[in-house]
Amino acid sequence: MKTKKVSPKTEIFPFQKKFLESARRYQDLLEHLPVGVYRTTPDGTIIEANQSLVLMLGYANSVELKNVNVKNLYVKREDRAEHLRKLDASETFFAEFELRCRDGKTIWGRDYPRAVFGPGGKIKYYDGILVDITQERQSEKRLASALKKLGRSNRDKKEMIRRLKSLSLTDDLTKLYNRRGFQVASRQYLELALRNKTKAFVLFLDVDNLKGTNDRLGHKAGDAALVKLAEILTKTFRKSDVIGRMGGDEFAVFPIGISPQGMNAALDRFKAQIEEYNATPGSPFRLSISAGVAGFDPESPYTMDELLLRADKLMYEQKRLKQQAGGRN
The missing domain is CATH 3.30.450.20 (PAS domain)
Structure with missing residues (x-):
């Protein structure tokens, strides 16, 4: 068996x-x-x-x-x-x-x-x-084609070109450049810095704990915080500087023809503006900003995408240090 x-x-x-x-x-x-x-x-x-x-x-x-x-x-x-x-x-x-x-x-x-x-x-x-991003690219191509057709037209059509350009390059909420607009404008100046052999800087910023503001006070308050940051950036930097909202709570600044000393002075002005706002009685929310600065050296150049990525990494490092110190992100 x-x-x-x-x-x-x-x-x-x-x-x-x-x-x-x-x-x-x-x-x-x-x-x-x-x-x-x-x-x-x-x-x-x-x-x-x-x-x-x-x-x-x-x-x-x-x-x-x-x-x-x-x-x-x-x-x-x-x-x-x-x-x-x-x-x-x-x-x-x-x-x-x-x-x-x-x-x-x-x-x-x-x-x-x-x-x-x-x-x-x-x-x-x-x-x-x-x-x-095929649809995004196709939309850009159609827009470029429409702008080209309107380019040889009269004043009314030129106004239409201006509006089309602003719609495609401007952030509706803050009236700053959007990501695409920032890329278009900053790349031109970066090429100029490369040709002239001059150094340049890119500042990347993020609003700390914007989600907390939205949860506690509502999305209108969150939008107001983004608008307030845009106002402070506009006051801090010059009209010739390229300032953009890159999406969500992220912003970027490309100051034109600024020296290292001038960049440090601008950052000090920006910090003072934030502190002044937070000290204002009755402010519905406080602004806390994390930032990173990446430098451009014409002897060892980077593209704008690479500069933004480097500044973004430095910004998140600052955010991480805040968290370790007991802050909120």
């Missing part, structure tokens, strides 16, 4: 179960994010790709996409080379470029990559997030 062999039962401990559940939730989150998430190698091999990226590029599944080398997705091969060059220099940044889908159609993507280093300091992976 044969005896039935019984396999030993594998026991899963509570901490292992909690870890597995956490891993499943994390994987589920990645798969359902509305943006593409990926991991690739320096030679272009796709190791990981979430479902949103698969659908964005028109592939049937992740296995099919992983059989494609990243280099073959770029419409312009030089975009890939420029990508890697920038990552070697700064580890993180963002860029916009065209990608080719499975059916041959092209899309515009905004990529937020990060270099992951392995032993010996060599880059092992590139992790990143890809956002489809």
Whole structure:
């Protein structure tokens, strides 16, 4: 008579179960994010790709996409080379470029990559997030075409051009430049600084705990805080300086032709303006600002995107130090 062999039962401990559940939730989150998430190698091999990226590029599944080398997705091969060059220099940044889908159609993507280093300091992976900005690019193209058609017209049409430009470049709430407007204006001055071999600075700011103001006093108060910050920035800096609301509670300033001493003086004026407002009796809210300043050296130049990213990192470092000291972010 044969005896039935019984396999030993594998026991899963509570901490292992909690870890597995956490891993499943994390994987589920990645798969359902509305943006593409990926991991690739320096030679272009796709190791990981979430479902949103698969659908964005028109592939049937992740296995099919992983059989494609990243280099073959770029419409312009030089975009890939420029990508890697920038990552070697700064580890993180963002860029916009065209990608080719499975059916041959092209899309515009905004990529937020990060270099992951392995032993010996060599880059092992590139992790990143890809956002489809095709509609945004198409809108800009239609706007440019409309402006070109109206460019040779009479005074009424010139007024229409002015309005179209202001709609596309100006933030409705603060009347400052929006992100696109700031980029357009600041890049021109940055190119001028490069040609003239002059140094420049970018200031990046964030309103601390704006969510708390919204929760306690309502969104109108939060909007009022953003408007008040815009007013203080306008008073602090000159009319010729480029000031923009980059989105949400983030602002940026590119002072034109300012020296290091002048930049320090401007920051002192800005701090004094914030303190003066907070000391005003009856103010419905207090303003707390975190800021970072990145310098531009024509001998070792950076793009405006790279300067903003560096200033943004310094700003978050200041915010982190505030948190450690007992402040709120």
